[in-house]
Amino acid sequence: xxxxxxxxxxxxxxxxxxxxxxxxxxxxxxxxxxxxxxxxxxxxxxxxxxxxxxxxxxxxxxxxxxxxxxxxxxxxxxxxxxxxxxxxxxxxxxxxxxxxxxxxxxxxxxxxxxxxxxxxxxxxxxxxxxxxxxxxxxxxxxxxxxxxxxxxxxxxxxxxxxxxxxxxxxxxxxxxxxxxxxxxxxxxxxxxxxxxxxxxxxxxxxxxxxxxxxxxxxxxxxxxxxxxxxxxxxxxxxxxxxxxxxxxxxxxxxxxxxxxxxxxxxxxxxxxxxxxxxxxxxxxxxxxxxxxxxxxxxxxxxxxxxxxxxxxxxxxxxxxxxxxxxxxxxxxxxxxxxxxxxxxxxxxxxxxxxxxxxxxxxxxxxxxxxxxxxxxxxxxxxxxxxxxxxxxxxxxxxxxxxxxxxxxxxxxxxxxxxxxxxxxxxxxxxxxxxxxxxxxxxxxxxxxxxxxxxxxxxxxxxxxxxxxxxxxxxxxxxxxxxxxxxxxxxxxxxxxxxxxxxxxxxxxxxxxxxxxxxxxxxxxxxxxxxxxxxxxxxxxxxxxxxxxxxxxxxxxxxxxxxxxxxxxxxxxxxxxxxxxxxxxxxxxxxxxxxxxxxxxxxxxxxxxxxxxxxxxxxxxxxxxxxxxxxxxx
Amino acid sequence: xxxxxxxxxxxxxxxxxxxxxxxxxxxxxxxxxxxxxxxxxxxxxxxxxxxxxxxxxxxxxxxxxxxxxxxxxxxxxxxxxxxxxxxxxxxxxxxxxxxxxxxxxxxxxxxxxxxxxxxxxxxxxxxxxxxxxxxxxxxxxxxxxxxxxxxxxxxxxxxxxxxxxxxxxxxxx
Amino acid sequence: xxxxxxxxxxxxxxxxxxxxxxxxxxxxxxxxxxxxxxxxxxxxxxxxxxxxxxxxxxxxxxxxxxxxxxxxxxxxxxxxxxxxxxxxxxxxxxxxxxxxx
Numbered sequence: 001x002x003x004x005x006x007x008x009x010x011x012x013x014x015x016x017x018x019x020x021x022x023x024x025x026x027x028x029x030x031x032x033x034x035x036x037x038x039x040x041x042x043x044x045x046x047x048x049x050x051x052x053x054x055x056x057x058x059x060x061x062x063x064x065x066x067x068x069x070x071x072x073x074x075x076x077x078x079x080x081x082x083x084x085x086x087x088x089x090x091x092x093x094x095x096x097x098x099x100x101x102x103x104x105x106x107x108x109x110x111x112x113x114x115x116x117x118x119x120x121x122x123x124x125x126x127x128x129x130x131x132x133x134x135x136x137x138x139x140x141x142x143x144x145x146x147x148x149x150x151x152x153x154x155x156x157x158x159x160x161x162x163x164x165x166x167x168x169x170x171x172x173x174x175x176x177x178x179x180x181x182x183x184x185x186x187x188x189x190x191x192x193x194x195x196x197x198x199x200x201x202x203x204x205x206x207x208x209x210x211x212x213x214x215x216x217x218x219x220x221x222x223x224x225x226x227x228x229x230x231x232x233x234x235x236x237x238x239x240x241x242x243x244x245x246x247x248x249x250x251x252x253x254x255x256x257x258x259x260x261x262x263x264x265x266x267x268x269x270x271x272x273x274x275x276x277x278x279x280x281x282x283x284x285x286x287x288x289x290x291x292x293x294x295x296x297x298x299x300x301x302x303x304x305x306x307x308x309x310x311x312x313x314x315x316x317x318x319x320x321x322x323x324x325x326x327x328x329x330x331x332x333x334x335x336x337x338x339x340x341x342x343x344x345x346x347x348x349x350x351x352x353x354x355x356x357x358x359x360x361x362x363x364x365x366x367x368x369x370x371x372x373x374x375x376x377x378x379x380x381x382x383x384x385x386x387x388x389x390x391x392x393x394x395x396x397x398x399x400x401x402x403x404x405x406x407x408x409x410x411x412x413x414x415x416x417x418x419x420x421x422x423x424x425x426x427x428x429x430x431x432x433x434x435x436x437x438x439x440x441x442x443x444x445x446x447x448x449x450x451x452x453x454x455x456x457x458x459x460x461x462x463x464x465x466x467x468x469x470x471x472x473x474x475x476x477x478x479x480x481x482x483x484x485x486x487x488x489x490x491x492x493x494x495x496x497x498x499x500x501x502x503x504x505x506x507x508x509x510x511x512x513x514x515x516x517x518x519x520x521x522x523x524x525x526x527x528x529x530x531x532x533x534x535x536x537x538x539x540x541x542x543x544x545x546x547x548x549x550x551x552x553x554x555x556x557x558x559x560x561x562x563x564x565x566x567x568x569x570x571x572x573x574x575x576x577x578x579x580x581x582x583x584x585x586x587x588x589x590x591x592x593x594x595x596x597x598x599x600x601x602x603x604x605x606x607x608x609x610x611x612x613x614x615x616x617x618x619x620x621x622x623x624x625x626x627x628x629x630x631x632x633x
Numbered sequence: 634x635x636x637x638x639x640x641x642x643x644x645x646x647x648x649x650x651x652x653x654x655x656x657x658x659x660x661x662x663x664x665x666x667x668x669x670x671x672x673x674x675x676x677x678x679x680x681x682x683x684x685x686x687x688x689x690x691x692x693x694x695x696x697x698x699x700x701x702x703x704x705x706x707x708x709x710x711x712x713x714x715x716x717x718x719x720x721x722x723x724x725x726x727x728x729x730x731x732x733x734x735x736x737x738x739x740x741x742x743x744x745x746x747x748x749x750x751x752x753x754x755x756x757x758x759x760x761x762x763x764x765x766x767x768x769x770x771x772x773x774x775x776x777x778x779x780x781x782x783x784x785x786x787x788x789x790x791x792x793x794x795x796x797x798x799x800x801x802x803x804x805x806x
Numbered sequence: 807x808x809x810x811x812x813x814x815x816x817x818x819x820x821x822x823x824x825x826x827x828x829x830x831x832x833x834x835x836x837x838x839x840x841x842x843x844x845x846x847x848x849x850x851x852x853x854x855x856x857x858x859x860x861x862x863x864x865x866x867x868x869x870x871x872x873x874x875x876x877x878x879x880x881x882x883x884x885x886x887x888x889x890x891x892x893x894x895x896x897x898x899x900x901x902x903x904x905x906x907x
Contacts, residue, residue, distance in 0.1 A: 605907030609838075609899045613829055614727050621731050624738040636809045644817050651821050651844055655828035660836050667840050670821070674847050677814065681858040683866045690850075693873055698843065698880050705884045706836055709891040719831070720900065728830035732823045739819040743812055757863045767867050779874045786878035793885035 001049040002061045002080050008046050008088060009078075009127045011038040016120035023113025032103035035116035039099050039123050043092035050085040053486055058082070060489060062133050062197070073193030074136025083490035086329060087130035087261055090336045094253045095123050097457035101344050102245040104454035105351060115155060119249065122148035126254050130261060135184050135194040138262070142180070142226070145255045146173045152250060153242040165241035172235040176225015183218030186211070200268045201493070209273050216269050216276035219262065220283070227259030228310045229317055230287045234555055236310055240302040244347030247302060252309050252343050253336040260316040260332050264325045267494045277321050278408060284317025285402075285412040285419075290553075292422035296429070297550040300357050301346045304430050308383065309339055311419060315398055318416060322409055323497035324401035326484045330472050331398055333483070334390035337468060338382035341461035345376040348454055349434060352447040359430070364439035368447045371455045373435050375462040380431050382465040384424040384516045390469030392513070395420065397472070400508045404500040420512050424519025432527045636680055643673035664702050671695040683759040814855035821848035835887050835897045839880070846876050 015038035023031045052058030060081035068075045099119055106115050125148050129141025147170075154166025184194065190207045191199045203212060223229070228236035239251045250256070263270060263280060270277045288311045295307035312335050319328030350357055352369060366373040382389040385396065399420070403413040441447070449455070472483035499505050548554065646669055653666035671694045678687035719725045757763075768776050821844060828841030850869045857865020887897070894901060 602907040605905065607903030607906030608721060609902070610721060610724060610830055610833065614724065614731070617728075617731050617735075617826055617830065621734050621738065624735065624742070628738055628741050640809050640813060640817075647817065648820060648824070651824040654837070654840055654844065655824055655832065660834055660840075663837055663840060667844060670844065671847060674851055677817075677851055678854055681814070681854045683854045683857075683869070686854060686866045686869050689870065689873060693877060694843070694847070698877060701880060701884060702836065702840060705888065709888060709897060725831060728827055731830075732827050735823050735826070736819060739816075743816065755861050757857060757861055757866070759863065759866055763863055764866060764870065767863055768870070771864075772867055772871075775871060779871060779878075782878050783874065786881045790881045790885035793882070793889050 001045075001051075003063060005046075005049055005063055005078055005080050005131070006065055008042045008049075008092070009124055009131065011042045011045075012120040012127070013124035014038065016117050016124060019113055019117040019120060023117050024111075026113055028107070028112050029103055031113040031116045032099070032106070035120045036096060036099040036103065038120060039092055040096040042123075042127070043089065043096050046085065046088045046092055049080065050082075050089065053082050053085055053489075056485070058489075069136060072136060072188060073195040073198065074134050076137065077133035077195075078131045079133035079196060080131070081490050082487045083261075083264065083329065084130050086333060086487065087257075088127060090257075090333055091123065091126050091130065091254050094336045094340050094461070095119075095126075095249055097460050098245050098249040098253070098340060098344065101248075101347070101454050101457040102243075104451045105245055105347055106243065111155075115152075115243065118148060118152045118155065119245070122152065122250060122255070126258070129258055133196055135187060135196075135199070138265075139181070139184060142222070142258065143177070145250075145258060146170065146177070146226075149173075149239070149250050149255055152246040153239045155242055155246065159241065162241040165235075165238040169235040169239050172232050173225045176222045176232050179218045179220075180222025180225075183215050183222065186215045186218065190215075196265070200266060203269050203272050207272070212269055213273035213276050216266070216273050217279065219266060219269075220276065220280055223259030223262050223280075223317075224283065225259075226262075227256050227313050227317070229259070229283050229313060230290060233287060233291065233310050234552075234559065237303050237306040237552070240300070240306050244302065244343060244350060247306070248340045248343035248347065251306065252339040256309065256313055257316070257332045257336070260313065260320060260328055263317070263320045264329055267320070267325050267491060270320070271323070271494055277323065279321070281318050281321025281402070281409065281412055284314040284319070284321055285415040286314070287311070288314025288318065288419040289415045289422070290314075292419045292426065293549055294552045295426040296422060297546065299359055301349060301359050301362070301430070301434060302343070302357060304359075304426060305339070305342055305346060308342075308423065308426070311423065312339065312383070314419070315395060315416065318402060318412060319398040322398075322402050322405050322412075323495065324398055325491050325494060325496065326472070326487050327394065327397040327401055327497075329487060330483050331394035334382070334394045334465070334468055337461050337464035338379045338389075338391055341375060341379040341458060341465050342383065344454070344458055344461065345372050345379060346434075348372045348450040348458065349447075351450055351454070353441070354445055356442065356445065359433040361440055361442055361445075362434045363432075363437045363441075364435070365447055366435040369435075369449045371449060372458060375455075375458040376431065376435065378462040378466050380427050382469075384427050384520060385420055385512055386516055387509075387513065388469060390465050390467070392516075393469035393473055396509050396512050399512055400499055400505050401497040403504070403508055405497055417512060417515050421515040421519040424516040425523045428520040428523035429527065432524060437527060639676065639680055643676045646670070647673040660706050661703065664699060664706060667702075668695050668699045671699065678759075681759075682756050685759055685761045685764045811855045811859035815852050818848045818852040818855070821845075821851070833898045833900045835890075835899050838899065839883055839887070843876065843880070846872060 012035075015035050019026075019031055019035060026034075050058070060079065063078045063080065065076040065078065099116070102115065102119065106112050109115060122145060125141055125144030127141075129138060129145060132138040132141055150166045150170040153169050154163045156162045157166075187199055188194060190211055191203075193199065199206075207215070221232075225232040236251055236256065240247050242251075270280065291307045291310035291314065295304050295311065298304045298307060312331070316328045316331050316335070319325070319331060348369065349362065349365060349372065352365070352372075353362065356362070378389065382391040385392040387393070399413055399416045402409045402416060500508070551557070648670075650666040650669035650673070654663040654670070657663050657666065671690060675687045675690040675695065678684075678690055825841045825844035825848060828844065829838050832838055832841070850872055853865040853869045853872075857863065890902065891897060
């Protein structure tokens with residue numbers, strides 16, 4: 001089975017190639033069915049291939065496909081170990097459900113086939129990323145997901161905002177990629193190879209802690225770009241311009257987790273450099289809090305979820321920075337379910353409301369969309385961390401491990417708890433404004449429940465969100481920490497963070513449950529019976545600090561004026577001064593000079609044949625003069 | 634002695650014919666003068682043992698070409714006197730100055746011994762056989778090319794004389 | 807007094823200069839054309855004279871080729887002249903100065 005693991009990549013890739021050429025000629029549902037079944041088959045293949053890991057007998061295997069750049073240690077080789085298996089299963093499993101959902105969501109779109117080409121292409125790229133056995137192949141996947149993300153964000157390219165959002169995502173990712181690429185060059189310079197096996201087995205043999213810090217900080221820059229962490233987070237909210245399934249698949253469940261996966265994969269390097277690991281955790285914790293505050297004030301149903309995604313990714317970074325790799329990957333895993341669920345649910349709402357995304361014009365949808373509402377309740381409880389749903393187990397484990405790490409990490413734990421509180425507030429607000437309270441629909445909007453092809457994935461993801469948290473509870477007893485056990489082979493060489501001893505974990509869990517419940521209760525009471533409707537979570541006027549928060553701390557404006565504007569000015573100078581004046585000018589000057597010299601010579605051409613004949617005859621005489629002067633006479 | 638007489642007589646005729654061609658305002662007289670020059674040159678060919686060339690000179694040049702010239706002169710109706718007044722600035726002075734310079738330079742070159750010295754080699758045989766012998770051996774390829782040239786020239790002449798631009802435009806002349 | 811090749815060369819040079827003068831001074835296209843023929847003949851004469859001087863028949867072969875080319879040239883040239891005359895009703899080359907720079 002494992003020897004042919006490349007089939008997992010080949011299936012969606014073949015689907016993408018096929019749909020690229022024939023997708024537009026197929027009748028509507030067929031392209032979607034083909035795309036969905038390729039990803040579904042990949043999922044089942046991966047599930048069977050991972051069977052040995054479930055039973056605890058499996059070992060990491062490397063599958064060599066063909067030589068690519070052998071001198072750099074970058075060959076087409078796939079690594080099949082528990083970590084890549086988890087990632088593969090998440091990508092294909094959640095991906096298949098989202099593909100299925102898209103059949104309903106993209107109904108009637110004139111470029112239906114092309115959309116599934118993009119989804120399949122993305123899935124194949126992401127699988128290359130997670131299955132790569134060396135940094136070279138990882139980088140290939142890394143860039144391919146960036147490309148497919150760009151293509152899908154600006155899928156409705158006729159909308160200028162979508163085109164701009166795709167461009168923004170691509171460029172911001174490129175900035176991170178520069179750091180990532182330099183990091184890879186440093187790895188190559190120090191290790192002489194890009195293969196995981198050599199680089200990650202015992203990096204201390206090759207590099208000092210200082211070099212490891214340099215490498216890992218550069219890798220972190222790439223991870224921050226891909227996973228939307230400070231300082232490169234601001235592309236993700238705009239990426240919501242893409243179709244909602246794209247937001248769910250790429251910008252919530254899979255692609256944005258690439259940074260977390262990469263940090264977890266290079267755990268031994270980060271471990272070597274304590275400073276870099278602490279930086280990862282700090283970046284994560286601050287991003288989590290920062291994004292959560294912005295999410296409080298958003299009115300767009302998808303932008304709330306976008307900032308929520310950034311915030312949750314911050315948790316994952318906090319985890320992998322603390323050394324809680326299993327917890328980080330576990331949160332990645334559960335988050336993929338409940339965030340995909342929430343996104344697909346919001347897509348269902350948007351679909352029902354006739355492409356309305358402003359939550360101020362929703363409300364009271366619970367009655368007309370019972371299935372969507374019910375699954376959203378599960379997603380809501382999961383993300384704010386109410387036991388026994390998935391989000392509680394993974395988030396609480398991260399927070400407990402951060403607390404257990406002590407020192408600076410205790411402060412990060414405080415940030416995490418505050419974030420948990422804010423998460424409960426903004427998600428409850430999201431639920432209330434959308435599903436509960438009075439209906440504030442525009443005239444002529446007639447919401448309806450979505451078709452089964454859309455609600456079915458919602459139910460599937462809701463089940464996952466509800467149940468999969470139990471895979472890794474800290475309690476031994478009826479449920480064993482299966483997930484940790486499963487991932488153990490991937491991290492056996494790594495020193496993992498430990499839970500605090502004694503009753504402390506119980507106490508910590510109580511604190512986070514209290515934070516979640518308190519936040520939810522506060523938000524619910526805030527909106528219940530509010531008379532003049534106000535979307536702000538507290539009854540403050542939209543002044544002062546709340547204006548800052550509403551506008552995302554004006555980060556977009558600051559970047560726009562500080563970085564983009566000078567760039568545009570330089571571009572304008574290049575285009576309108578350097579190019580037109582200097583380059584074109586020099587060309588024109590050469591042409592004009594020739595023309596002027598020609599002007600002086602023009603009178604020579606009198607047009608009279610006899611003038612020319614005189615000149616010819618003078619030439620003959622001149623030849624004779626030359627002969628005579630040469631002594632012919 | 635005979636050659637000296639011939640040279641003086643026909644040399645004078647040739648120069649006189651050439652001068653009348655250049656100086657006479659009426660091209661018909663010019664054409665006749667040129668014909669006289671060509672016939673004298675044919676005589677010089679004979680003297681220089683170019684019998685075949687002389688015959689060709691009489692038939693082609695003095696006969697065909699000059700007849701063609703006269704024919705065209707009659708056809709386009711320019712058998713009138715031409716205004717010999719010069720309008721291009723410096724043209725006449727330059728032309729005369731260059732001509733004089735040319736003759737002076739030729740005279741300088743003419744001082745060379747090998748040209749003024751008596752002929753050393755035996756007289757060449759300018760018979761038809763001898764010429765044909767050369768043309769069809771050493772000069773075969775140029776000879777064939779000239780046939781091509783003549784065909785192209787005759788076709789081109791027909792094309793040029795046949796179609797006038799106005800007629801090509803569709804309007805009747 | 808023996809007539810050497812130099813005599814013929816001198817005569818050829820005189821005829822050549824006369825032809826060149828006609829070429830440069832007359833503006834009747836036909837006369838200019840005839841002047842060119844005269845110059846060709848002058849050069850032909852020198853070919854034959856020198857051929858005799860060095861005892862080589864190739865001079866006469868060259869004359870033969872010059873004649874052929876001249877005949878072709880005359881044919882085309884006169885045809886051009888006729889078509890120009892049809893348009894302009896003038897044989898003066900000074901009227902044809904459209905190539906003025």
